[in-house]
Amino acid sequence: QAKAAGRNTYVLYGPELGKTAHARVDLRRALRYAVRNGELRVHYQPQVELADGRIVAAEALVRWERPGHGLVPPNSFIPLAEESDLIVQIDSEVLRHVAADLQCWSENGFPLPKISVNVSARQLYRGRLLDDFRQVLDHYPAARGRLEVELTERLLVDAVPQNRRVLDALVDLGVTFAIDDFGTGYSSFGYFRDFLIHTLKIDRSFIQQLAEEAADARITLAIIGLAKTFDIEVVAEGVELPAQQAFLCQHGCARAQGWLFGKPMPTDEFIAHWKQARAV
Ligand code: C2E
Ligand code: MG
Numbered sequence: 001q002a003k004a005a006g007r008n009t010y011v012l013y014g015p016e017l018g019k020t021a022h023a024r025v026d027l028r029r030a031l032r033y034a035v036r037n038g039e040l041r042v043h044y045q046p047q048v049e050l051a052d053g054r055i056v057a058a059e060a061l062v063r064w065e066r067p068g069h070g071l072v073p074p075n076s077f078i079p080l081a082e083e084s085d086l087i088v089q090i091d092s093e094v095l096r097h098v099a100a101d102l103q104c105w106s107e108n109g110f111p112l113p114k115i116s117v118n119v120s121a122r123q124l125y126r127g128r129l130l131d132d133f134r135q136v137l138d139h140y141p142a143a144r145g146r147l148e149v150e151l152t153e154r155l156l157v158d159a160v161p162q163n164r165r166v167l168d169a170l171v172d173l174g175v176t177f178a179i180d181d182f183g184t185g186y187s188s189f190g191y192f193r194d195f196l197i198h199t200l201k202i203d204r205s206f207i208q209q210l211a212e213e214a215a216d217a218r219i220t221l222a223i224i225g226l227a228k229t230f231d232i233e234v235v236a237e238g239v240e241l242p243a244q245q246a247f248l249c250q251h252g253c254a255r256a257q258g259w260l261f262g263k264p265m266p267t268d269e270f271i272a273h274w275k276q277a278r279a280v
């Protein structure tokens, strides 16, 4: 099962994907075309305050509306894109899209405090992430102070001083950082000492069996405690059940994201959901 293999392995699934070198070449060509021709979509998944259910942020998640294939999920094409500079184009495209939406929502009286975007290592360190952010914030000033970048632990551990300068420059632009899938990678306390991290996202794998697995509950408590110690926001990922919500709420996790509060949705649907949540 692709999911069980973990996020850092290169797993391509679906009958048409990854079978042969030939299929990969075809897929890469189709994806390159898709990026150029606007087949990428950005969906938003709400992040809520557990105490009152208020939507306080959202995560931007890319999808590929591939003709004849429906809506293709990121795990089916991001790993392939990460093998080349295609990922740089995809992440740039998503960032631009998100910033444009933030600008539009702000002009229409719905300023969402924060949207997080996922970036890949190649985009961050070898790509043009800093230039992208500069351009996008110039063009969409309402996005300033409202963008968070989700990084994986692996990506931070690999950060050499030259890369650190990219991160510091982004901080100067008002960008904040979240560590995604926290607890599954190579943790280092160094990035806490440097106060670079704004948010920890507890990986869904710990949340799934929160009620049944004592070890998962302890890990979750430890991460919540860690976040408190360093005065960092903590967000639980993949909350699906009221029992998980209750546990998190009771143990001081302020924020969560998961199907219980909303799946990733297209912009229009997200706006409707958000307006409705504000009204109650
Ligand atoms: P992620 O950043 O950890 O995103 C969270 C994933 O968990 C999303 O899958 C989301 O739909 C899913 N999820 C959220 N709540 C629940 C829940 O309650 N239950 C379950 N079972 N799943 C839940 P998605 O959208 O398929 O994205 C998968 C991964 O693809 C992301 O993991 C991220 O690493 C990557 N990705 C997505 N968009 C982008 C992008 O624009 N750029 C890059 N570089 N990577 C992206
Ligand atoms: Mg993420």
Ligand code: MG
Pocket (backbone or CB within 6 Å): 180, 181, 201, 203, 237
């Ligand atoms: Mg995650």
Ligand code: MG
Pocket (backbone or CB within 6 Å): 181, 203, 204, 237
């Ligand atoms: Mg995850």
